[in-house]
Amino acid sequence: MTVWAFVADVHxxxxxxxxxERLAQARGADRFAVLGDFLGRGQPAACxxxxxxxxxxxxxxxxxxxxxxxxxxxDQAYLRALPTLAGAEDxxxxxxxxxxxxxxCTADEHRGFRRAYAELAAANKRLWFFGHSHHARVWRKAGPxxxxxxxxxxxxxLDRATADLRYFVNVGTTGRPLGGRGPASFTLYDSARGxxxxxxx
Numbered sequence: 001m002t003v004w005a006f007v008a009d010v011h012x013x014x015x016x017x018x019x020x021e022r023l024a025q026a027r028g029a030d031r032f033a034v035l036g037d038f039l040g041r042g043q044p045a046a047c048x049x050x051x052x053x054x055x056x057x058x059x060x061x062x063x064x065x066x067x068x069x070x071x072x073x074x075d076q077a078y079l080r081a082l083p084t085l086a087g088a089e090d091x092x093x094x095x096x097x098x099x100x101x102x103x104x105c106t107a108d109e110h111r112g113f114r115r116a117y118a119e120l121a122a123a124n125k126r127l128w129f130f131g132h133s134h135h136a137r138v139w140r141k142a143g144p145x146x147x148x149x150x151x152x153x154x155x156x157x158l159d160r161a162t163a164d165l166r167y168f169v170n171v172g173t174t175g176r177p178l179g180g181r182g183p184a185s186f187t188l189y190d191s192a193r194g195x196x197x198x199x200x201x
Contacts, residue, residue, distance in 0.1 A: 002089070004056075005029035006171040006187040008096075008131025011040030011063065012070070013175030014047050019201050020174050020186045021054070027188055027199065033088075035131040035171060036061020036095030039079070042175075044070040052078060057086045061095040061132070089191050092125050096132030096170070106133045106170070113141055113148050113168050120166045126158070127167040127189070135181040136172030136198050140165055153187075158194035169196060 005024035010017050024032070034055045038047045040063060048071055051058060060082040068076045084100040086093050098105035103115035116128050121144070138156050139148040143164045153172075159165050171187035184201040 002031060002191045003028045004031050004033055004189045004191065006033045006035060006093070006129050006169070006189065007174045008035035008171050008186075009037045009061070009134055009173035010047055010175035011037055011173075012042030012044045012047055013040070014043035014050070016175040016184055016201055017047055017050055020199075021050075023199055023201070024186065024188065027197075028190075029188060031056040033086075033093055033129065034058040035093055035129060036082075036097075036100075037063040037131065039064045039067040039070050040176070041070075045072065045075065048075045048078065057088055057093060058082055059084055059086050059093055059095055060100065062097040062099060087123065087125060090125055091127040091129055091189070092120065092123060093129045096130035104128055104130065106130065109139075109148070109168075113139065113166075114144060116168055117141055117144050117166050126160075126165070127169060129169045129171055129187070129189075131171055131173065133170060133181070134173035134176060134178045135170055136185050136187065137170045138196060139168045141168070153196075153198040156196040158196070160194055167196075172198065174201065
């Protein structure tokens with residue numbers, strides 16, 4: 001059984017990252033996927049050190065590129081080398097900024113996730129995990145032209161029997177909650193059971 005913890009938008013908040021790690025491991029997480037924007041004021045070097053030690057998968061965020069000067073040259077090189085798209089098992093990950101990936105970005109919500117659906121179908125993946133907007137939400141969509149259905153992000157059981165269903169998971173922000181967008185959080189995915197859960201910090 002694999003339980004993934006998806007962390008995004010830490011923005012240098014190492015204390016929140018440590019708390020997320022403890023909560024994730026207490027819930028059985030054995031792999032971490034990091035969705036970008038690790039850098040920011042606070043403890044950026046400690047956050048990158050954590051990333052290098054713990055992340056099974058990681059993609060770069062727009063703020064990582066913008067704030068490279070906050071860390072030493074070796075960490076800068078590491079962040080520059082991170083991809084903008086990665087995947088494992090039945091999912092893809094991006095940060096969510098359109099400048100980093102035109103199809104797998106938060107703006108696709110306004111297009112009914114048509115581009116994201118096509119990307120997932122072409123890659124033969126069922127889920128896309130992202131961050132960027134600091135707002136944890138989950139949608140599912142049946143078919144390329146079907147309307148996205150907003151689900152409860154706190155607990156989702158995937159329907160794996162319906163072949164054309166795809167899921168779009170904004171994991172929220174671990175380190176910098178914004179007014180009206182919910183608390184700091186991360187998302188767990190039990191890939192064996194097909195279950196998603198948002199965990200508030």
